[in-house]
Amino acid sequence: MTRGSSGGQPAVLVQPAVLVLEDGRAFRGRAYGAVGETFGEAVFSTGMTGYQETLTDPSYHRQVVVMTAPHVGNTGVNDEDPESARIWVSGYVVRDPARKPSNWRSRRSLDEELVAQGVVGISGVDTRALTRHLRERGAMRVGIFSGNAIADEGTLLARVRQAPQMTGADLSAEVATKEAYVVPAIGTKRFTVAAVDLGIKGMTPHRMAERGIEVHVLPATATLEEVYAVQPDGVFFSNGPGDPSTADHPVALMRGVLERSTPLFGICFGNQILGRALGFGTYKLKYGHRGINQPVQDRT
Structure with a gap:
């Protein structure tokens, strides 16, 4: 490009x-x-x-x-x-x-x-x-x-x-942090979260910090040992670019977290990684949804 x-x-x-x-x-x-x-x-x-x-x-x-x-x-x-x-x-x-x-x-x-x-x-x-x-x-x-x-x-x-197509593109490591960093909790610390950066937005750890969470933002290449070295109360997988079908390392990492039964959560790309970690496949939407408001429906 x-x-x-x-x-x-x-x-x-x-x-x-x-x-x-x-x-x-x-x-x-x-x-x-x-x-x-x-x-x-x-x-x-x-x-x-x-x-x-x-x-x-x-x-x-x-x-x-x-x-x-x-x-x-x-x-x-x-x-x-x-x-x-x-x-x-x-x-x-x-x-x-x-x-x-x-x-x-x-x-x-x-x-x-x-x-x-x-x-x-x-x-x-x-x-x-x-x-x-x-x-x-x-x-x-x-x-x-x-x-x-x-x-x-x-x-x-x-x-x-x-020009290269987006299908098959492995891009998270290109946008993620190269070095781990900490976003300290604002006010009284309540929890510690290990956030795997697949293309994280700056406001995400800030919003966690506002709720008393100390966020350790880790590179997309982080190992399971590096995740648990921060003694997390929860593990977060961020948003990010590219094709989730290529994200084999984050999938393997999430499976390791699932095996330890640690509370985990993700958004966008991170949620797609969760699907793959649970054995499901992914497919590319025709044009996706990109905007400010994401419609949510309570299916329960």
Whole structure:
């Protein structure tokens, strides 16, 4: 994947851009963020707010996110809301970017942040039509090209189809912490949790800490011995990117935790790991659900 391959220069002048899906459909617009080219899996997010959390969520590694909300960037970018130390999306697709951010916590515009981190995006796209296309055809590979990266659509389509697919991608180790660290309990310590980082969001251990939990965040490659070295009252498996069918080490680790009957819990990718650890298989949803509100139904 190449991000900002033309040097990541800001789109000072309005430069053309084109988005090409692997099934051949193309959408033309304007460069947004860094100018260059990028590839990934096209997915959409239905969140009307919280774009900063989406951008910095490691679960979006190697994905090009299409925002269904028409106006993006209204509140700018602050230094309090990131879920990790960097933007993880491969590319960003919006309809109407804010011309000027307006929020008391804003420190810079979203466009400036995308340029600074070399994230290639496109604006002026009919995101409603694009989202409907993905809902009908399913998530697929996509490329965004702007500036000197633009060529004839046949050439661009061939390059998109050469990009790696998400199926079979083992990505958790690419986004997880390399070294263990501790998020101390806020106030009186009540419990200790070992959190296996498969692409954890920063707010997750913080919310645990607010409830009196000391969280030991461990790399995705952690061993069973390293998990129990922290003497956990519970073990947590985080969210993360990639195909759970490839996550053999986390599955084996969770089976070891199950054998010891330690309380465990997980979210997103971690919950899929639990299914595999219990002997079930996984399959890729047509386009998944990516938004702020997740519908939950009490089946009991």
